[in-house]
Amino acid sequence: xxxxxxxxxxxxxxxxxxxxxxxxxxxxxxxxxxxxxxxxxxxxxxxxxxxxxxxxxxxxxxxx
Amino acid sequence: xxxxxxxxxxxxxxxxxxxxxxxxxxxxxxxxxxxxxxxxxxxxxxxxxxxxxxxxxxxxxxxxxxxxxxxxxxxxxxxxxxxxxxxxxxxxxxxxxxxxxxxxxxxxxxxxxxxxxxxxxxxxxxxxxxxxxxxxxxxxxxxxxxxxxxxxxxxxxxxxxxxxxxxx
Numbered sequence: 001x002x003x004x005x006x007x008x009x010x011x012x013x014x015x016x017x018x019x020x021x022x023x024x025x026x027x028x029x030x031x032x033x034x035x036x037x038x039x040x041x042x043x044x045x046x047x048x049x050x051x052x053x054x055x056x057x058x059x060x061x062x063x064x
Numbered sequence: 065x066x067x068x069x070x071x072x073x074x075x076x077x078x079x080x081x082x083x084x085x086x087x088x089x090x091x092x093x094x095x096x097x098x099x100x101x102x103x104x105x106x107x108x109x110x111x112x113x114x115x116x117x118x119x120x121x122x123x124x125x126x127x128x129x130x131x132x133x134x135x136x137x138x139x140x141x142x143x144x145x146x147x148x149x150x151x152x153x154x155x156x157x158x159x160x161x162x163x164x165x166x167x168x169x170x171x172x173x174x175x176x177x178x179x180x181x182x183x184x185x186x187x188x189x190x191x192x193x194x195x196x197x198x199x200x201x202x203x204x205x206x207x208x209x210x211x212x213x214x215x216x217x218x219x220x221x222x223x224x225x226x227x228x229x230x231x232x
Contacts, residue, residue, distance in 0.1 A: 035136065042135045042162035049214055051164055052178050056218050059175075059182025060225050064155070 006032070066091045066147045068158035069099040069140045070208070074177040076104045077206040078198055081111040083180050083189055084157075089116040091151065093143035120146045128170060135162040148172050159208060177208055182222060192226035 008016075016031045025031045065087035072092070075081045084090050090113045092100070097117050100108055108115055121139070123129050123146035132142040141163040148156050148167060156167045159176045167174045181198055184190040190198075199219050202208060 038134075038136050039162075042165060044161075045211070047165065048161050049211070051161060051174075051176060052210065052214060052218070055176050055179030056182050056221060059179040059184075060186060060222070062179075062183065062186070 004032075065089075065155045065157055066093075066144055066151055067096060068144045068156070068160060068163055069096045069103070070159035071157045071177045071180065072096070072100045072108065073103050074159060074206045074208040075180065076100075076107040076111070077208075078181075078202070080181065080184075080198065081107065081113060083184050084111075084113055086187060086189070087155070088114040090114060091116045091118060091147055091154070093118050093120045093140065093147050095121065095139040095143045099140045118147055118150075120150075122146045123149055125149055128166070131166045131169060135166050137163055137166065141166075145170070177206075178210070178218065182218075185222070185226060192222065196222060196226075 016028045019025050019031050020028055025034070065084065067084075067090055072081070075083060092108075092115065094117065097108065120143050122142050123132065128145050128149060129142075132145060137145070137160075141158065141160055144156065144158065144163070145166060148154065148170065152172065154172075156164075156172050156174045157176065157180070158164050158167065158174060164174045164176070178199075181195060185192050185195050196219060199215065199222065202210065202215065203212065
């Protein structure tokens, strides 16, 4: 396991703690790990690249 | 056109919000308007765009709401998807992968900042030279994340398409 340090807005920090307090996660690290995993899954480089390529094609040859 | 905050911020950073001028109206939900104002205060008022602000916070359709939660979309992206439900024929402009994924899943037409910049040549809003200059300056002038080698590929593609040789 690796350690990451991050600064987050107060409100976000409170919501992370609320998830732990309510028993959904063991600790704030587990919340951040899950959040990062979901973010990375939906922001894969290959996906971003596909979207940019589609955009260039539309920009050059689209009809709107 | 319905806009997410990213492209409005990125285009303003590039002093190019006018490229959205042909889209009438440009519709933004309240959370997007507030986010853009936090990052670029006053830019939307000064843009001269045919801007419509709508007081919407989220989607009505359960499927959209669930997709938004699964993909951890933020308030602006979620509200923008809610607006797309009201204007399904509109273009959705976003630079966020997850928001784009959700919107495409819902069957909407989606584009991003790069598409708008490149489109400026086709719509004769900017010369190919100026668009290429803007693309080259993008990493320095904007907070839009794009892999350098991909950007170079795009520049080369635009050069070929506009039948221009590299300026270097």
